[in-house]
Amino acid sequence: MPALPEPAAAREWLASMTLIRRFEERAAEMYARAKIGGFLHLSIGEEATIVGSARALRDEDYLISTYRSHGHALVRGTPPENVMAELFGRVDGCSRGRGGSMHMFDLERRFMGGYGIVGGNLPIAAGIALASDYKQTEEITLCVFGDGASNQGTFGETLNLAALWRLPVVFMVTNNQFGMGTALRRHSAVTDLQRKGESLGVPGTRCDGMDVLDTHRVISESVERVREDRRPLLVEAVTYRFRGHSMADPEQYRSKEEVEHWRERDPIPAFGDLLVREGVLDEAARAQIDADAIARVDAAVEFADASPLPAPQSLYEDVYVLDREVRGSYSLHTTELRAGEAEAAEQDGAGEAPAHEDEIAQQMTDALGIADEAS
């Protein structure tokens, strides 16, 4: 068994895993109550892969993830209120209600996003690492993706390029045994995923993704090696998702027995038991961690529910960085939305009148004239 971290850190890891678990459970409830739309991909069962890996990073390191990314935002310190508000599609969401479950983002905390396209985050991770390297910093990027993504073209392309350019990336394939509903042995000719980078110049290793200590140990070693050697590494974190691929998954591709077998290795009780055995926690403190997580999630739901829905007039905000020198129109839209763009431009100008304010006003007048004629 890898050594335990300092007691405060050990308690924090348990608290973070518990927060993610309780958050995801409440998200599922809120989805069932139609507070959340679209797809909802939960990471219940995979908490050790999230906390064990993220706690191997420095604050200045980057983390980039997939469409299963609520936990990654939370572990980086994005307040649960803003993650829940994003799920609720509210203005206080961490992506202002534009992204939803699959597209969490927190630049300040260097969580570089959830990506809805399988494998779509790998090239971006290499680009972030290129910038870190270019700026001659010590930053590294941890790029998390699923077993299914290891079959995408971007996997081979990005690993090759990262090895060629000696980019500081740790690629972590979270092998939760399924690419959506297709089992690993049915989607990948090589099921020993740690080996999939070998021919691309990226050596691999494996950790027990149900064990936060082992995940932390292996990812920490990889992170520090990458930081030092400036060569990418691949880590396979073997884990299991206890829930369906998304909430819209009847799970007909696996047996209840298989799920139960993995649930016996649930990373949160396992780590909690260990901490109690080692005297880091007593049962009361352990219960308090859980109660705190539940209270925090309650507060997140309350906050999200109170947060306003975005105004339709904000629809066109942030499609573009508007440039005062540009005369032509960036977007085609109706009268009201041109007004929205004018407001956005004004906000963007932080009080100072945009140079082309009169042009926007003219555009609005023109648009109004046209609208009048049309009606």
Next chain:
Amino acid sequence: MAQMRYREALNAALREELARDERVVLLGEDIGVFGGAFKVTDGLLDEFGERRVRDTPISENTIVGVGVGAAMTGLRPVVELMTINFSLLAFDQVVNSAAHIRYMFGGQVSVPLVVRMPQGAGHQLGPTHSHCFEALFLHVPGLLVAAPATAADAKGLLKAAIRDDNPVIFIEHESLYGVSEEVPDGDELLVRFGRARTVREGSDVTIVGVSRMARTSERAAATLADEHDVSAEVIDPRTLRPLDLDTILASVAKTNRCVIVEEGWPHGGVGANLAALISEQAFDDLDAPVRRVSGADVPMPYSKPLEDAAYPHERDVVAAALAVLERPGAPAGGD
């Protein structure tokens, strides 16, 4: 003013921006040691070194994605794709990442990325190396699209693209790389986006020409004046997004007739889009339906006479202008 080829003008823009801004890096297949498939980046590796001018593997989707990630974290990458057809391999990163990241992450980050690539027929490169895809990129909110037709615009627009905070699709034209023209001197030559160029003033018909077709339209306008006593106004939008629709509408208000010329396919093309905008916003100004001249609705063929028949020439533009003017010698009805 200096005499310069279109490719040299692009090279000068890259050189000046590399020198001006440490954040600018170039990425692309064969742009370094080889000097670029069309020699646009010739000499830049020697001048700026491997840190700033990077040969990449043949991995278009990943190259663009690397540009996106680097742009999100402080660099200003300029990615070269060898031809526009290869951009189809990168469409995921262009659309789902470059174009959408700012919006889908609530405006927290911008993607100051330029993706350069040449398009166009005329070199018998057949169906996978000759197309024109302005319309595909124009379709996507979040992208800016520039398509310079002259050496001066190539330089000025590329410099403006590199300084823009949005992802820019920068569409060059293969057959223009060797064209030599006057280019204004000075590091600070910028051609602002969203400002159309009036190539030639006229009063009888407005001809909007995109990319190389701005030049074809200019020649057609000369023929219309010399042989048909027609005064054609030629407008090159230069950037399709942002679009300087005002200049086009003002011209149509003056001439009351409009022909749109593009090299790409007709269905869902730039011309289809522009014709819709003109009919929505200037219907009362029109004395005749807007007419489009476009590439043929086929994959680009290899054999010379077929290739020639598959993209617009000066005679096609002249015929279309005469048709909207209902002049004798114009084709009756459709083409």
